[in-house]
Amino acid sequence: MEKITFDQLQEELYYEKLDNGLDVYILPKKGFNKTYATFTTKYGSIDNHFLPPGKEEFIKVPDGIAHFLEHKLFEKEDGDVFQQFSKQGASANAFTSFTRTAYLFSSTSNVELNLETLIDFVQDPYFTEKTVEKEKGIIGQEITMYDDNPDWRLYFGLIENMFKNHPVKIDIAGTIESISHITKDMLYECYETFYHPSNMLLFIVGPVDPDQIMSQVKDNQSKKDYKEMPEIKRQFEEEPPEAAEKKKVLEMNVQTSKCLVGIKSSTPNQSGKEMLINEMSLNVLLDILFGKSSEHYSTLYNEGLIDDTFSYDYTQEQGFGFAMVGGDTNDPDRLAETLQKMLLDSREKGAISQETLDRTKKKKIGAFLRAVNSPEYIANQFTRYAFNEMDLFDVVPTLESITLEDVENAAGNLISEDRFTVCQVVPKK
Amino acid sequence: MAVISETVKPMNGYKLHVVKTEKYKTNTLVWKMKAPLEKSTVTLRSLLPHVLQSSSSSYPATGKLRAYLDELYGATLFVDLAKKGEYHVITISVEIANEKFLSDPTPLLKKAFQFLAEILTKPNVHEGAFDPDTVEKEKRTLKQRIQSVYDDKMRYSNYRLVQEMCKNEPYALHVHGEKEDVDSITPQSLYEYYQQALEQDELDLYVIGDVEEADAEAYAGELLTFEKRTPQAAPSSPVNTRESVNEVREEQDVKQGKLNIGYRTNVVYGDPEYYALQVFNGIFGGFSHSKLFLNVREKASLAYYVASRLESHKGLMMVMSGIDNNNYDQAVSIIKEQLEAMQNGDFTEQEMEQTKAVIKNQLLETVDTARGIVEVLYHNVVSGKEITLQTWMDEMDKVTKEEIAATAKKVSLDTVYFLTGKEAGK
Incomplete structure (x- = not known):
């Protein structure tokens, strides 16, 4: 042991x-x-x-x-x-x-x-x-x-x-x-x-x-008799890089509309250290862009485009990955348009400051400490990381090592108009 | 060794509760404000913590306030509202990293106290009114929060059950207030209510973590001082006494029917039968070994979820399930049969022992989280009782089959609510 x-x-x-x-x-x-x-x-x-x-x-x-x-x-x-x-x-x-x-x-x-x-x-x-x-x-x-x-x-x-x-x-x-x-x-x-x-x-x-x-x-x-197993063979069809559909609107029995903007990952075949750095960088990027201390959050909130259901997330596993941003809104089309513009603009040189990056890294480190108070989090996340050849306990050192260049690279790789898509739920007429 | 070691100190206008434990990597402060649940204040109270957390005199813009929290290693600020019996409780919590686990050793706990005090006592106020922009924005969000219950049919059907069952009782009020009362709130009226709440509410501060009691007391004493008060008790409200079961059916465009059934338990937290009630609820519908789960889901294959839960301070039990629109009669009759079985003592020693073990496990697991500790301890504030977790578990162990059946007999069916799809058969 x-x-x-x-x-x-x-x-x-x-x-x-x-x-x-x-x-x-x-x-x-x-x-x-x-x-x-x-x-x-x-x-x-x-x-x-x-x-x-x-x-x-x-x-x-x-x-x-x-x-x-x-x-x-x-x-x-x-x-x-x-x-x-x-x-x-x-x-x-x-x-x-x-x-x-x-x-x-x-x-x-x-x-x-x-x-x-x-x-x-x-x-x-x-x-x-x-x-x-x-x-x-x-x-x-x-x-x-x-x-x-x-x-x-x-x-x-x-x-x-x-x-x-x-x-x-x-x-x-x-x-x-x-x-x-x-x-x-x-x-x-x-x-x-x-x-x-x-x-x-x-x-x-x-x-x-x-x-x-x-x-x-x-x-x-x-006490159990397991025969040696050959490696499992899975098959996946070729997946084009761009989003399959640009927009979908679902009419449902709701009073408030909902809108999510998604971006399909361009780097779905990573694992190990490379995946950890990419995933951390993108999570930091989304926090910088849309966290409660960000300018974008204030703008969206002040304009009445979002409420406290607003959230964002980046998910990646072996073979696929995507980012999503959005929530309940009174104006799903304007929210979709505004979010896409904010995302595209973030690729520009100088869009992210060193100071904001440092502050966001601190926030993420504290969030990790809070998370490891939870036995459920540790067991579930450790397993997820291990299946992707990463180590949960590398999170803090990796966060500390992330540079502005890492974040800019990750943003450059992810954000591209042809990988954008929008889904909305609107009240049934 | 006690399961939780809580020390309670009277401070100026509030009680300080400290639970020292080394098991967390963060320290948590939880501020509670409790007042009777009333139509005239419920909406003001729902808006207040959201206005307080969005800006303060030192951080007049939300972005700045949140940036300061990020700097404090992502300290979290979180507000919440709850109904506990006929009380309305505001919760404001701050959780901050323990610097012991950071490469930067700057002490953080006092900063968390200072921040909580800033939010509570130094609001963004000019000439007797909150910042009008902030109030306007938070009113808008509050309306959306109240409205959002409609879109989540599981929450909606539960809310509708309570509304129908407790008509004319304060408990029927929505935890986030009434939508039609939001517009009339002004920056002045909210500020007046803020002053009133800080003068009259019952106030409690919980500090959970690797914290020296003396430090917590010193910080709290220095930063948080209020006038002494005698907390108001909720007036005992009229309880609907029904001659026959109240059946409510509502039609909406949904695929799955939501069946929600309300009972009066006639037992509340602190009553001698409360422990038997807990075991009763566990055997009846509280767990995945319960009668409801076995008979409605596993045997009849009618539902994916079916469960019962207690509202300990109001004396209610609620059964909830999602079923096919056509299976209403069958589901209701199976659920009724299970209650009758409980009342007739038709359950085994083994079901009883199993349920006690699982409840005990649940309690011990709850107090593994800081928030869980506060929720368990706060029952005593709401009820005015002093029951330790150990007493709770010991008393529950002593409960007998006869006591459970006797308590089950006190439970009476009040309202059956069904949200059904439009294509439902007869």
């Missing part, structure tokens, strides 16, 4: 790669009541075209299947795993994103027992035709719930505008139609492909003894 120390943050991280390929990380947190553990596979909604182990041909699976599998893993022959966790005083949950599926629990007692339950239930699938059919009603209601949610429709509408082929544009839960084709055999095929320990990461954070936890996990894994 390796021990990594972060002096400035006063944290210690323990790590070991087990024989079957599983990455295990433990971060002891003194003074906390809760232990939080996530068991995550690098498998999300975008992984819908792949080569199953031992097969010769690539297969395409129905939209929403990764999320469906997540739901079904909780059900076992003798009942559902939620029951078992709550008997052991824990609360359990799971989520599926574009690139990951995570199973988790938090508990303030019976930590070892709960950890055993977490690992075992994820590594022991039980799918039947009957339970698969039953789940279609439940997930159908989850999909309908999101259909009525204007913020979700706006967000996905924007992503759909950006991408022509990339499966990131597919709603994570799929549609009622697409999930109707899911069978138990398809679930097993996805499971066999993506749930091998060598494609997974276990993170435990809380008031635990790292030696004890590591030996427990090793014991558990040594």
Whole structure:
């Protein structure tokens, strides 16, 4: 077991790669009541075209299947795993994103027992035709719930505008139609492909003894017989650099309009240090441009174009990336136009001052300290960073090292009119 | 060892609560102002903290004020409003990095106190009125905030349930005030209300973090001084006593129906039955092992979400679920059957023990966050009781099956609200 120390943050991280390929990380947190553990596979909604182990041909699976599998893993022959966790005083949950599926629990007692339950239930699938059919009603209601949610429709509408082929544009839960084709055999095929320990990461954070936890996990894994797995082969169609659609307007049952401006990333194939610097630089850039202390924010707010729902974000994973800015507004067209102009102008020489950059870096460093108060943040973000070959604990040193040139380069690479797109939700007439 | 060690000191006009802990990398100050929930003040109170946080006498422009916070390693300033029973509570919180974890060792805690004091006591005021521009902008945003509840159907249906159920009670008021009362607020009237609130509200300051009590007391004493007051108690409001269940159906262009059911629990925080009520709610609909989750979702496949939650100070329980428009009758009858089962004691020892364990876990997890600590401790301010977290957990452990069933019998169905799509069948 390796021990990594972060002096400035006063944290210690323990790590070991087990024989079957599983990455295990433990971060002891003194003074906390809760232990939080996530068991995550690098498998999300975008992984819908792949080569199953031992097969010769690539297969395409129905939209929403990764999320469906997540739901079904909780059900076992003798009942559902939620029951078992709550008997052991824990609360359990799971989520599926574009690139990951995570199973988790938090508990303030019976930590070892709960950890055993977490690992075992994820590594022991039980799918039947009957339970698969039953789940279609439940997930159908989850999909309908999101259909009525204007913020979700706006967000996905924007992503759909950006991408022509990339499966990131597919709603994570799929549609009622697409999930109707899911069978138990398809679930097993996805499971066999993506749930091998060598494609997974276990993170435990809380008031635990790292030696004890590591030996427990090793014991558990040594009892299971995993064959060595070849590298997973995924397929993605070629994606053009420009945005697929320039604008989309959705009419919904709302009183206030919403507007988001999106920019498709031009550097979606980064990983490691390069990706970290790019991602940090773009987050700093967006803060400089649109943070509450920025001139743009004051202008937009004073003109009544935005309210306190205004937000901005940059997301990047292996294969795709995008920035988005916007929120509720009384004038969606003028907001779209103003935001696009502000973004284009930011590429000009001298648009960003050293002083603003320094102040924003300080703000980001403080925000990171606040974030690492949260065990959930640490486990989830660490996993995301690791799957992209980055290290969460490099955030502060990387932020400190970012120069004006880094930010200008990142802005120059990202901001281009042909990668802009707009999505709006407006009240139904 | 106590789960939370809180020390409380009376100061000038307010109470200082310090919770010293080394587990965070930041320090948090939370300022609370509590007054009875009333139609005549709810909108003023909703606007006030937003005006206070957008500028002050030293930072007359929002951009400057926010830039100062960025300089303080991204200190956060956050305002919020809540209904706690028939009280309206304003919260202003400041969270700041602990310099121990920064390469720059300049002390930051006192700066956070100074900043909070600036926001609270040195507003951007000229000749007895707040800055008119700021008030105008914040009025506009407030109207949008009130209106936004309509666009989020889950929030909307919950809000409508409360409105219908508590008609003629202050609790029916919207937490962000009434849209039609926003326009009449002037920079003068808001400033007058600000003075009144600082004179009359019950005030509390919480300090959470790796902080010496003596330092917190010295900073607070030096920077925050108000007149002594006797906080006003909310008048006991008339409770609707219904002869039959109030059924409300509303049609809108939605795909999913939202079913929200309100009950009177007739038990509030501090009552001897409160612990049994918590366990009751947990078994009934509080968790993913509960009767509602198992029967509405897992067995009948009717819903993705179905849960119940308590409003501890008002004595309400709310069930919420999203269902197909055509499944109303089936969902309502399953939910009714589950309550009857609880009232008949039709639940196992195991369900009870499981629920106690999960509630205990939830409480301990809540106090792992600074905000959670304040929320748990503030129950005592609202109720005028002194119940420690340990007492809470010990008393809950003692609850018996019979007590839970007896408490379930006190719970009475009041209003069934259904937001339904237009294409709904019969």
